[in-house]
Every structure is written in C-alpha cells, then in structure tokens.
Amino acid sequence: MWKIITEALPQLIVAGLKYTIPIAVISFIIGLALALVVALTRISTKRGAFNILRWIAGFYVWLFRSTPLLVQLFIVYFGLPYLIIPGLAPTGIKLDPYTAGIITFSLNTGAYCAETVRAALLSVPEGQWEAAYAIGMNRSLVLRRIIIPQALRTALPPLSNSFIGLVKDTSLAASITIVEMFEVSQQIAAANYQPLLMYSLVALIYAVFCTVLSWLQKWLENKSSAYLQTTQGGAHS
Amino acid sequence: MISVENLTKSFGDNVVLDHISTAFPAEETTVILGPSGSGKSTFLRSLNLLERPESGVLHLEDLTIDYAQPISSKTTLAARQVTEMVFQSFNLFPHLTVLKNIIEGPVHVLKTPKADAEKEARELLQQVGLADKADSYPAQLSGGQAQRVAIARSLAMHPRYILLDEPTSALDPELELEVLKVLLKIHDENQSMIIVTHNMSFAKQVANKILFLEHGKMRYDGPTAGFFNSDDARIQAFLASMTFTL
Ligand SMILES: Nc1ncnc2c1ncn2[C@@H]1O[C@H](COP(=O)(O)OP(=O)(O)O)[C@@H](O)[C@H]1O
Ligand SMILES: [Mg+2]
Numbered sequence: 001m002w003k004i005i006t007e008a009l010p011q012l013i014v015a016g017l018k019y020t021i022p023i024a025v026i027s028f029i030i031g032l033a034l035a036l037v038v039a040l041t042r043i044s045t046k047r048g049a050f051n052i053l054r055w056i057a058g059f060y061v062w063l064f065r066s067t068p069l070l071v072q073l074f075i076v077y078f079g080l081p082y083l084i085i086p087g088l089a090p091t092g093i094k095l096d097p098y099t100a101g102i103i104t105f106s107l108n109t110g111a112y113c114a115e116t117v118r119a120a121l122l123s124v125p126e127g128q129w130e131a132a133y134a135i136g137m138n139r140s141l142v143l144r145r146i147i148i149p150q151a152l153r154t155a156l157p158p159l160s161n162s163f164i165g166l167v168k169d170t171s172l173a174a175s176i177t178i179v180e181m182f183e184v185s186q187q188i189a190a191a192n193y194q195p196l197l198m199y200s201l202v203a204l205i206y207a208v209f210c211t212v213l214s215w216l217q218k219w220l221e222n223k224s225s226a227y228l229q230t231t232q233g234g235a236h237s
Numbered sequence: 238m239i240s241v242e243n244l245t246k247s248f249g250d251n252v253v254l255d256h257i258s259t260a261f262p263a264e265e266t267t268v269i270l271g272p273s274g275s276g277k278s279t280f281l282r283s284l285n286l287l288e289r290p291e292s293g294v295l296h297l298e299d300l301t302i303d304y305a306q307p308i309s310s311k312t313t314l315a316a317r318q319v320t321e322m323v324f325q326s327f328n329l330f331p332h333l334t335v336l337k338n339i340i341e342g343p344v345h346v347l348k349t350p351k352a353d354a355e356k357e358a359r360e361l362l363q364q365v366g367l368a369d370k371a372d373s374y375p376a377q378l379s380g381g382q383a384q385r386v387a388i389a390r391s392l393a394m395h396p397r398y399i400l401l402d403e404p405t406s407a408l409d410p411e412l413e414l415e416v417l418k419v420l421l422k423i424h425d426e427n428q429s430m431i432i433v434t435h436n437m438s439f440a441k442q443v444a445n446k447i448l449f450l451e452h453g454k455m456r457y458d459g460p461t462a463g464f465f466n467s468d469d470a471r472i473q474a475f476l477a478s479m480t481f482t483l
Contacts, residue, residue, distance in 0.1 A: 130287055131328035135342035135394055136317045138310065145345060149332050227332050227374040 001197070008188050008198060012181055012205055019180035021209070023098070024167045027105035031166075032159070034106065035113035040143070042114070043121055057114070064111035070172050072108060076100045077176040101173045109166050113159060120155035121147060153224045160217035164210050171206070181205065238263050239319070239398055239431075244283055244293035244304070246276075246453075253279045254290060255453040261398065261446075264427040268440045268461075271450035272475065277433045280450065281400050284431070285320045286313050298397060321391035323401040327383040329375040329390070335362070336371040339390045347394065354393070361389040365419050381412030385419055398429040406435065437479050441465055449475070 041057040044050055064072065077100040080093040095103070124147050132142040152159075174183035185202035189195040240260035246253050253276045261267045269277050282288035284295065286308070295302040297319040302308060330338050339358035343349040349357075362368050365385040375383055384404055391399050404420070405413040417439050424430060424443050434440055440447065440461075447464040449457035449472060456471060457464055464472065 125328075127324060127326055127328040128330065131322070131324065131330070133287065134285060134317060134320075134322035135390070136314055136346040137342075138314060141345060145341065146330055150330075153332065228376050229374075230376050 004192060004194055004197060005201060008185075008192075008201060011184055011188065012202055015179065015184040016181040016205055016209065019173075019178065020167065020170050020182075023101060023105065023170050023173065023178070023180065024163070027102050027170075028109055028163050028166055030102070030106035031109035031113055034110035035117045036148075038110065038114035039117035039121055042118055060107075061111045061114050064108050065115075069104070069108050069169055070175060073101065073104045073172055073176050076104045097173070097176050097178045100176060101170075101178050105166060105170065105173075108169075109162055112162050113155075116155050116158045116162065117151065120151035123154055124150045156221055156224055157217070160213070160220070164213050164217075167209055167213065168206055238296070238298070239284060240296045241284075242294040242296075244280070244290045244295070246279055246283065246288065246290035253453045254283070254293075257293070257450075257453075257455050259448060259455060259458050261429070261431055263397065263429050265445035266424050266430045266432060266443050267446045267448060268444035269431065269433045269448045269450060270435075270440060270464075270475070271456075272478075275450040276453040277450055278402050281402050281431065281433055282322075284398075284400060285317050285322055287322070318394075319396060320398045320400050321394050321396035323384070323387050323391050323399060323404050325403040325406050327375075327380070327387045327407075329378075329383055329387060331375050334372050334374055335367070335378070335386050338375070338386060339393045342390070342394045358389070358393060361392050362386075364392075364422075365389045366415070379412060380408045381415045384408065384416045388416070388419055388423070392423070392428075398431060399423075401430065401432045401434075403433050403435065435479065437476065451475075 038057045038061065041050070041053050042061075044054070077095065077097060080095065080100075082092055084090060084092050128146055128150065129142060132146040137145065170180055171182035173180050174186065177183075179187075182202055185198045189198035192198070238260060240258075242258045244254050244257040257280060269280065271277050279288050283290050283293075283304075284297075286302070289308075290304045292305045295304065295316075297316050300312070300316055300319065302312065302316060329335075330341065333341060336355065336358050339361060340349075340351065340354040343354040343357070344351055359368065359371060362371055365388055367382055367385055367389070370378065370382060370386070375386070378386065388399075388404075401420070405416050408416065413436070417436070420430070420432070420439075421443060432440075432443070444461040447457060447459065447461050448455060449464065451471065457467065457469070465476070467473065
C-alpha cells in the first residue's frame with residue numbers, strides 16, 4: 001500500500017499545485033474585481049443609466065447564485081459552442097477547457113463575493129461617509145480612501161471562506177476535461193483499481209490545502225484588524 | 238462671513254427649520270442652544286450641505302447657495318472648504334493612525350505635500366496636547382483624546398469656520414473638560430466657530446453670540462448676556478431645565 005501511495009502522491013500534488021491552486025487563485029482575483037464593481041454599482045444612488053446597470057448587476061448575482069456551479073460549467077464549455085451569433089461568432093463560441101473553467105469560476109465566485117462586499121460596504125457607519133464628505137472629499141475619493149479599506153477588512157473572513165470553497169469547487173473542473181487534481185486521482189484509480197485509497201488520498205490533500213489557507217486567513221485577519229486593538233489588548237467592537 | 242436667509246426644512250410634515258435667517262460673524266464664536274429635537278443639528282448640517290433644506294439661501298464667504306435650485310457637486314465641494322465639522326461621535330477614521338487621520342484631507346483634498354502636511358499635523362497635535370499619540374489608532378484613544386484629534390483634523394483644513402455638534406455630549410465630565418479647554422484656546426485665537434452645546438457655563442464663557450432654537454423657529458438671536466438675563470418666559474424655562482437646582 002505504501003508503494004501505491006508514494007507513487008500517486010507526487011502526481012496528485014503536482015496536479016494540485018499546477019492546476020487546482022492556480023485556477024482557484026486566478027478565478028478568485030478576477031471574481032473579486034468583478035464583485036467590487038458589481039457591489040459598487042448596486043449601492044450607487046445615481047439615476048438614469050445606473051438604474052439599468054443596477055438591474056443587470058442584480059440579475060447577474062441572482063443568476064449565478066441560484067443555479068448549480070456544475071451546470072454553469074456545462075453551459076459554458078459544452079453549451080456555448082452551439083451559441084451561434086451571426087457576425088460575432090458564426091461558428092459558435094468554443095473555449096478551451098481552462099478558459100471556460102476560469103470564466104465560470106470567476107463569474108460564480110464573483111456573484112457570491114459581490115454580496116459579501118456589498119454587505120461590508122453598507123456596514124461602514126454613516127458617520128464615516130459624513131466625516132469624509134465634511135473634509136471635502138468627493139464620492140469616489142470617499143469610497144477609495146475611507147469606505148472600501150474598512151469594508152474589505154470586514155469582508156475578509158467571508159471572502160476567505162469563499163476562496164477556500166472555490167479551491168474545493170475546482171474539483172468540478174474534472175467534468176469539463178481539465179486534468180486538475182481530482183481528475184488525476186480518477187485516472188490513477190482507474191489504472192490501479194484503488195478508488196477508496198485514491199479518493200481518500202486526494203481528499204486529504206484538499207484538506208491540507210484548505211487548512212493551510214485557513215491559517216493564512218487567521219494571520220491576515222489579525223494583521224488587518226490590528227487597528228481595532230485597544231492598548232489594553234481587547235478588541236473594540 | 239456665513240449667513241442664511243429663510244432656511245426651511247421639513248421631514249415629512251415635521252417642519253424642522255422654519256424660515257431661519259441669521260448671520261455668523263467671522264472670528265467669533267456663535268453658540269446654538271435649544272431643547273432636544275429643536276433642529277440644531279439639522280441647522281448646523283445645512284451649513285456644510287450634509288443636510289439639504291428645501292428652500293433658503295446660504296452665503297459662505299463669497300459663495301451663494303440657493304437651496305431651492307439644484308446644487309452642482311462642484312459647488313458642494315467648494316462650499317465644504319469653507320467649513321469643517323466636528324461630530325458628537327468623533328467619526329475618526331478607524332483604519333488610519335492619528336497622524337494619518339489629520340493629513341488625510343490636506344493631502345488628498347487640498348493636495349498639500351505630504352511632508353508639509355505631517356509637519357503641520359504634529360504641530361496641531363502639540364496644540365491639542367496629544368503630541369505622543371501620532372502613531373496610535375483611534376481605538377486606542379479615550380473619548381476626550383479622540384475628540385481632540387477630531388478638532389486637530391478639522392483645523393488642518395484651515396476652514397474659515399469650524400462647526401461643532403455637541404462635541405462633548407458623549408464624554409465623561411473630566412474628559413469633557415479637556416476638550417472644552419482646547420476649544421477655549423482656539424476661541425482665544427479668533428478661530429470662527431459655531432457650536433451646538435448643552436453646557437451652559439461653557440456657552441456663557443465662549444459665546445460672542447447666542448442663537449436659541451425651539452421647534453425649528455429662531456427664538457433668540459443676540460448677545461450672550463442678553464440671553465442669560467432674558468425675561469422671556471420660554472428662555473427662562475429652558476435655562477431652568479438645563480440647570481440642576483435643589
Ligand atoms: N433624517 C431624519 N429623518 C426624519 N426626521 C428627522 C431626521 N433628522 C432629524 N429629524 C427630526 O428633525 C427634528 C430635529 O432634529 P435635530 O436637528 O437632530 O434636533 P436637535 O439637534 O436640536 O436635537 C427632530 O424632530 C428629529 O426627529
Ligand atoms: Mg442634535
């Protein structure tokens with residue numbers, strides 16, 4: 001049994017470091033940028049064209065949060081080649097699996113993070129807006145200098161949870177032919193007829209990845225909320 | 238000088254400011270008094286456009302704002318350069334150190350070079366007795382210290398007027414005293430101020446002029462001595478309610 005494990009382990013870890021983690025990291029960065037734009041659109045109070053933008057942003061969040069991620073992956077990878085747009089895409093939209101995966105994961109995690117970021121933006125007390133306006137800042141400066149920095153600190157724990165969730169969800173990419181860590185474990189299991197051992201092993205590696213990430217999350221949280229510590233060492237609420 | 242003509246503001250059918258007209262002389266301290274809910278905060282906030290009355294005219298130095306007309310964001314920003322606001326709940330930026338709280342406006346709004354802004358911020362901290370707190374975060378300060386930082390933050394913008402809305406109402410008496418001392422010092426340096434307060438002895442000492450609001454109406458607009466010696470029954474009743482007598 002040790003021989004099987006020592007043979008499989010390096011292949012799994014390599015697939016994890018080469019595909020699982022990069023796909024998760026890239027998708028999360030894109031998703032987070034998207035989330036910020038969507039959240040800012042949704043909390044804006046501008047009228048006119050912004051009414052439509054707000055509606056689109058709300059529709060996007062609703063759509064991606066109320067359909068399964070696996071189905072979204074299938075639509076983007078297997079479905080879009082059949083979407084024929086005369087002029088733009090006369091032969092359908094064919095994406096390679098990695099592009100399709102990253103697009104779908106970004107859109108999906110972006111929708112969840114948008115709600116997190118929106119709630120965090122709204123949780124910054126009204127007095128912070130007023131104090132910033134009173135020193136003569138315009139809205140975009142208030143957001144950039146005062147509101148967003150505080151909101152991101154508030155949003156850090158739920159955003160970290162979303163990221164850890166995304167790392168595990170990348171295993172779904174196996175279904176659109178991406179050879180990430182879980183797909184590799186399936187291939188090895190098919191070859192050595194040890195599904196219980198192989199799937200347990202891959203589960204363990206996911207657990208190790210996620211544990212390391214949650215340590216990182218703790219460390220980041222402590223670092224980013226240091227400003228809330230009183231001299232007595234207790235945390236202010 | 239700041240002056241207003243016929244400021245009127247309602248929340249629903251609750252008339253909070255009812256045709257208020259007055260002037261705030263420069264280099265003097267005007268104190269606004271009145272029972273809770275009489276419209277003092279709404280009035281003060283109308284002077285820096287945090288509140289928008291439905292009608293009335295606001296003169297801020299040579300800037301004129303007609304509240305009945307749409308106000309451009311450019312005008313709003315220009316108007317807010319004339320005044321600075323000190324809030325009852327301090328509203329320091331919790332993610333920035335004391336020093337960064339003070340230089341935030343000068344650096345990012347006035348575009349003062351950072352080194353100059355920091356130098357002045359340290360002088361201001363000295364002035365409010367907090368030179369050693371430059372690198373502390375707001376959560377590490379007492380209420381009295383936080384409010385003194387907020388005062389330094391407002392002074393750093395070189396406003397013509399500082400507006401203070403019950404600056405000591407959230408403080409214990411001994412902390413209140415350290416803030417009032419700082420305000421007295423600023424007053425003695427001829428900084429123009431408009432203060433809402435419930436502290437009558439402070440009002441008596443610092444005010445060059447008293448405004449008394451009741452149900453959104455201006456009941457008194459005149460010199461300090463005249464207010465405290467008024468024979469108006471309403472004013473006497475208000476003063477009696479603010480003084481603890483056995
Ligand atoms: N945002 C608001 N919405 C509705 N009513 C308000 C609002 N702000 C103040 N008011 C009302 O306006 C009146 C005056 O309030 P305020 O200016 O805060 O008085 P003061 O500062 O003298 O206590 C009160 O009746 C208060 O309930
Ligand atoms: Mg008030």
